[in-house]
Amino acid sequence: MVRYIYADKFFLDGTVTGPGFLKIKDGRFGDFSKEMPDKAAEVIDYTGHWIAPGLVDTHIHGFRNHDIMDCDFEGLNQISEGLLSCGVTSFLPTTLTSSTEALNTIVEMIGTHYTKVRGAKIKGIFLEGPFFTEKHKGAQNTKYFCDPSIEKLKTWQKQSKQLVRKIAIAPERKGAAEFIEYAASEEIAVALAHSDATYEQAQHAVEKGAIIFVHTFNGMSPLHHREPGMAGAAINLKDVFAEIICDGHHVHPAAANILMNARGRDQTLLVTDCMMAGGMPEGNYQLGEFPVEVKDGAARIAGGSLAGSILQLKDAVKNVVEWGIATPEEAIYMASTAPAKSIGMEGECGKIATGYGADFIVLTPDLGLMATYLDGVCRYQVQKEGVR
Structure with missing residues (x-):
């Protein structure tokens, strides 16, 4: 036809x-x-x-009152169908730091059923954790933090039928270099996140094969003129991608503009980090094991720390144009082609x-x-x- x-x-x-x-x-x-x-x-x-x-969301935890960590196929399908209202046609279901056993079960469920979803297409799994450090933990459960394990990654790949497409780690953890080399050799995009790494540690991770900085400026050591930290590495290192959450809560528009100007809009990724409250009224929800209050357009855990977002990717595109920091062509590229390239899927979506x-x-x-x-x-x- x-x-x-x-x-x-x-x-x-x-x-x-x-x-x-x-x-x-x-x-x-x-x-x-x-x-x-x-x-x-x-x-x-x-x-x-x-x-x-169609937009490509490579970092999303949930939508319409469903969370990837619920390990429920019907919930996964509801997320998939709901994302069509956000302009998203491809995505990576994103996990949170949890026990090895829980992650085994979740990736197996996704790997077994991902072709059956009826909405946005699943292009892989993003494992956000558990190989993080505590100082910039965000809404990740420190009880499960540990050093990177190649054996655990092998298990997750086996359980998911080789669907792990992206994994985030803190580069200062013991064994990070070897882990990054292995994951990169398996064509898994290694991302850096929830880390207090120095600039040099982040640079070393990139030299070993890490390619993405997760929600830049959030959950990472900040830029300082004598220690540029993870944020400085995300801005300055060559041939990497940098995620950014442009909801007006996570990052000031001027900071987003600085990143885009330095990194290049071809290497900047618009992501949502959306949790289950996306597409829902304000109120009380869960992000993994943490209770979250959604109020005034932001999701926060007790104590006030941001806990993902309720951002829709179509609105991130619109925001950066309205803020005057990207043209429509650049904004669309940062939410479609660039994310696909960052996970090696530019040949598919x-x-x-x-x-x-x-x-x-x-x-x-x-x-x-x-x-x-x-x-x-x-x-x-x-x-x-x-x-x-």
């Missing part, structure tokens, strides 16, 4: 163009044309709208390019989400006006 999408603007791989027609055949993207190539084919008309690649699965979103010129498509099929729609 061949159809064409007509819109005013298209954010294609490496270029922005339009108006024109984007071919979709058998659930995959075809060529883009300024003129309609086939007068007899069906056209879905999005006049006045923009077409962008995060782009509008010939042959890729037709996962895309329809936006208004002010970056409001109108619709989300998976494999060329509309799976979420705000309204039907303008579509025929």
